[in-house]
Amino acid sequence: MSTPQGSKNTNAEPWGAFDDNVIQGSGSAVIDMENMDDTSGSSFEDVGEMHQRLREEEEVTAEAAATEEDTGEDGEFLGMKGLKGQLGRQVADEVWQAGKRQASKAFNLYANIDILRPYFDVEPIQVRNRLVESLIPVRMINFPQKVAGELYGPMMLVFTLVAILLHGMKTSGTVIREGTLMGTAIGTCFGYWMGVSSFVYFLAYLCNAQITMLQMLSLLGYGLFGHCMVLFITYNVHFHSLFYLLWLLIGGLSTLRMVAVLISRTVGQTPRLILCGSLTALHMLFLLYLHFAYHKMVEGILDTLEGPNVPPFQRVARDVPAVSNAIMNATMKSIAAIVQS
Amino acid sequence: MKMAEAGESIKPLFAGLTDISISEDIPVEGDISVPVGSQNADNDFSTLDEPVKDTILRDLRAVGQKFVHVMYPKKSSALLRDWDLWGPLLLCVTLALMLQGGSADSEDESRPQFAEVFVIIWFGSVIITLNSKLLGGTISFFQSLCVLGYCILPLTVAMIVCRIVLLGGVGPVSFAIRLIIVTASFSWSTFASTAFLADSQPANRKALVVYPVFLFYFVIGWMILTFSPSH
Numbered sequence: 001m002s003t004p005q006g007s008k009n010t011n012a013e014p015w016g017a018f019d020d021n022v023i024q025g026s027g028s029a030v031i032d033m034e035n036m037d038d039t040s041g042s043s044f045e046d047v048g049e050m051h052q053r054l055r056e057e058e059e060v061t062a063e064a065a066a067t068e069e070d071t072g073e074d075g076e077f078l079g080m081k082g083l084k085g086q087l088g089r090q091v092a093d094e095v096w097q098a099g100k101r102q103a104s105k106a107f108n109l110y111a112n113i114d115i116l117r118p119y120f121d122v123e124p125i126q127v128r129n130r131l132v133e134s135l136i137p138v139r140m141i142n143f144p145q146k147v148a149g150e151l152y153g154p155m156m157l158v159f160t161l162v163a164i165l166l167h168g169m170k171t172s173g174t175v176i177r178e179g180t181l182m183g184t185a186i187g188t189c190f191g192y193w194m195g196v197s198s199f200v201y202f203l204a205y206l207c208n209a210q211i212t213m214l215q216m217l218s219l220l221g222y223g224l225f226g227h228c229m230v231l232f233i234t235y236n237v238h239f240h241s242l243f244y245l246l247w248l249l250i251g252g253l254s255t256l257r258m259v260a261v262l263i264s265r266t267v268g269q270t271p272r273l274i275l276c277g278s279l280t281a282l283h284m285l286f287l288l289y290l291h292f293a294y295h296k297m298v299e300g301i302l303d304t305l306e307g308p309n310v311p312p313f314q315r316v317a318r319d320v321p322a323v324s325n326a327i328m329n330a331t332m333k334s335i336a337a338i339v340q341s
Numbered sequence: 342m343k344m345a346e347a348g349e350s351i352k353p354l355f356a357g358l359t360d361i362s363i364s365e366d367i368p369v370e371g372d373i374s375v376p377v378g379s380q381n382a383d384n385d386f387s388t389l390d391e392p393v394k395d396t397i398l399r400d401l402r403a404v405g406q407k408f409v410h411v412m413y414p415k416k417s418s419a420l421l422r423d424w425d426l427w428g429p430l431l432l433c434v435t436l437a438l439m440l441q442g443g444s445a446d447s448e449d450e451s452r453p454q455f456a457e458v459f460v461i462i463w464f465g466s467v468i469i470t471l472n473s474k475l476l477g478g479t480i481s482f483f484q485s486l487c488v489l490g491y492c493i494l495p496l497t498v499a500m501i502v503c504r505i506v507l508l509g510g511v512g513p514v515s516f517a518i519r520l521i522i523v524t525a526s527f528s529w530s531t532f533a534s535t536a537f538l539a540d541s542q543p544a545n546r547k548a549l550v551v552y553p554v555f556l557f558y559f560v561i562g563w564m565i566l567t568f569s570p571s572h
Contacts, residue, residue: 113471120475124548152476156552163560170567180457 055087119151119214127153134222137256141264147215154193154221161189161228168235168294188290193221196282203278207271209262219258220283226254227287234291243291247284255283404428411491411533421484421537429490433462436497436561439504440568458564465557466490473538473550480541489554492534496558499526500565511569519566527562531555 130153138145165185194217201216211219230250234243259276266272388396404427437458470485478485503519534554539547 113475117475120472121477122549123545127549152472152549155472156556159553159556163556163563166560167563170563180454182457182461 055091116151119149122150122152126150127156130222131225134225134257135250135253137253138260138264141260143264144210145261145264147211147219147261149212149214149218151214151218151221154218154224157221157224157228158189158193161224161231162186164228164231164235165189165290165294168231168290171235172294189224192286193217193224196220196279196286200275200279200282203275204262204266207266207268207275209266209271209275211262211265219261223254223258223283226250227290230287231290235294247287247291251284251287255280258283400425400427404431407491408494411494421480421488424484424487426483426487426490429462429466429487429493432490432493432497433459436462436493436500439500440564461560461564462490462493465560469553469557472553473542476546476549477543478538478541478550480538485538488534488537489557492530492537492558493561495526495529495533496523496561496565499523499562500568503565503568507569523562523566527558530558530562534558 126148130148130150162185165188166181169181169185197213197217197220200220201211201213204211204216230243230246233246258279262275262279263272266275403423403425407425407428437455440458441455466486466489469489470482473480473485474482480488499522502522506515506518506522509515531551531554535547535551538550538554542550
C-alpha cells in the first residue's frame with residue numbers, strides 16, 4: 001500500500017511529524033537503502049532545516065488564513081498568535097527529542113555498561129557452587145582447568161572483605177591519621193584484588209600461561225572467600241593458635257586451588273614455580289597482614305611499656321609517636337640501669 | 342454515496358469518512374472549537390510565578406508522602422513513579438551530620454567524617470544500582486537511587502533514638518538496647534528496599550540483588566552502632 005507523494009493524513013501532527021518517508025523524500029513503505037545513512041534526518045542540521053521549511057510553510061498558510069478572517073481572536077486555533085504559540089511548543093518539543101537522541105547515542109557509544117553485562121550473567125546457585133569450589137583444590141593438573149569468567153562473585157566478596165575489615169579496624173581501635181577508615185579499607189581490598197591480579201597476570205604472560213585477565217580477576221576474587229571466613233572468625237575470637245590453624249587450613253586450601261588451576265595452564269617446571277610461588281606468597285602474606293595489622297591486642301601495648309622482650313607479632317597499628325616514645329623511655333631506662341651497674 | 346464508493350478504491354484510507362452526509366431534517370448546531378493547547382502550556386509555565394513558599398511546601402509534601410510509603414512498605418509504585426532525590430539528600434545530610442566526629446586528636450576512637458558518610462551512601466547506592474542494572478533489572482538509574490536513599494529513613498530514626506539512649510550513659514545495657522534498635526531498623530530498611538527493587542528483577546536472581554543491599558545497610562547500621570559521643 002503506497003500513499004501518494006506529500007499526503008500527510010496518516011501522520012499525527014497537522015504539520016507532519018518526523019516520519020522516515022518525509023525525511024527520505026519518498027512516500028512508499030519500501031525504504032530505499034541507497035539513501036539510508038546514519039546522519040540522515042537525525043542530526044541537528046537536518047532537523048533544523050526541516051523545522052525551518054515546515055515553519056515557513058505553516059506561516060504562509062497562516063498568513064493566508066489570517067488575511068481572510070478579520071476577526072482573529074487571541075488564542076483561537078486558526079489565529080496567528082495561537083498557531084505560532086502552539087507550533088513553537090511542538091517544535092521545541094521535537095528539538096528536545098532530537099537532542100536527547102543525539103546525547104543518548106553518544107552516551108551509548110562511550111559509557112556503555114553493557115560491555116560488562118555478560119560478566120554478571122550468573123544464577124545464585126552458580127555463585128554458591130563457585131564459592132564452595134574455591135576451597136577445593138582440583139586433582140587433575142594435566143589439562144587446563146575451566147575458570148569461570150564472572151565478576152559478580154569477586155566484587156561481592158571484595159565488598160564483604162571491606163565490611164569485615166572495617167569491623168576489625170574499629171574493634172582494634174586503629175587510628176588512621178592521614179586518611180579515613182573507610183578509605184583505607186576500600187583501598188586495601190580493591191588494591192589487593194586489582195593489583196595482585198594484574199601482577200600475576202603479567203607474570204603469567206611472561207611465563208606463557210594460558211589465562212586471561214578476566215579469569216585471573218575471577219580466580220583471585222573467589223580466593224578471597226577463604227580470607228573473608230578466616231578474618232570473620234578471628235576478628236571476633238582472639239586466639240592466636242586458632243588463627244594460625246585457620247591460616248594454614250583455609251588459606252592453604254584456597255591458595256592450593258588457585259595454584260592447581262595455574263599449574264594446569266602452564267608448561268614447564270620453572271614457569272610453574274615462579275608463578276605459583278609468587279601467588280602463594282602474596283595470598284598467604286596478605287591474610288597474615290590483615291589479621292595482625294588490625295588485631296585487638298591490648299596486652300601488646302602493656303608489654304611494650306613494661307619490658308623490652310616483646311613478641312614481634314603482637315604490635316598493634318597505633319599512633320607511631322606514642323609507641324616510639326614508650327620504647328624510647330624503656331630503652332633509656334635500661335641503658336641508665338646498665339650504665340649505673 | 343455511489344461516488345464515494347467508487348472513489349474508495351483510489352482514495353487513501355479513511356477518506357470515505359469525510360463524505361458522511363446528514364439529512365436536512367435533523368438540526369445540527371453547535372460550536373466546533375478545538376480546545377486550545379495554550380491553556381495547558383500556561384499552567385506548565387505558571388510554577389515560575391508562584392511564591393517560593395508554595396514550591397517548597399509542595400516539594401516537602403511530596404517528600405513526606407514518600408517517607409510514609411517507606412515506613413509502611415506496601416506494593417505501591419509511588420516511589421518509583423515520581424522519584425525525586427530531595428528526600429535522600431535530606432536523610433544523607435542529617436545522618437552524616439549526626440555521625441561526624443571531631444578531629445582525630447581530640448578522642449581515641451576515630452569517627453567517620455562527614456564526607457566519608459556522604460561518599461559511602463552515594464557511591465554505595467550507585468554501585469548497587471549498576472549491579473542491579475547489570476543483572477538485568479528493569480528499573481532506571483535514578484529510580485533506584487531514589488528508593489535506596491529513601492530507605493535510609495529507618496536507620497536515621499535509629500540514629501536519633503541511639504543518641505537519646507546514649508544520653509543515659511554508655512554501658513552494656515545501653516549497648517544492648519542500641520543493638521536491638523539498629524538491628525531492627527537495618528532489617529526494616531533492607532525489607533523496604535527489596536519490596537521496591539526486587540520486583541524489577543527476574544525471579545531467580547532476586548538473591549543476587551538483595552545481598553549488596555543487605556551489605557550496604559549493614560555497613561551504615563554498623564557505623565551507627567559503633568558511634569560514641571564525645572565528652
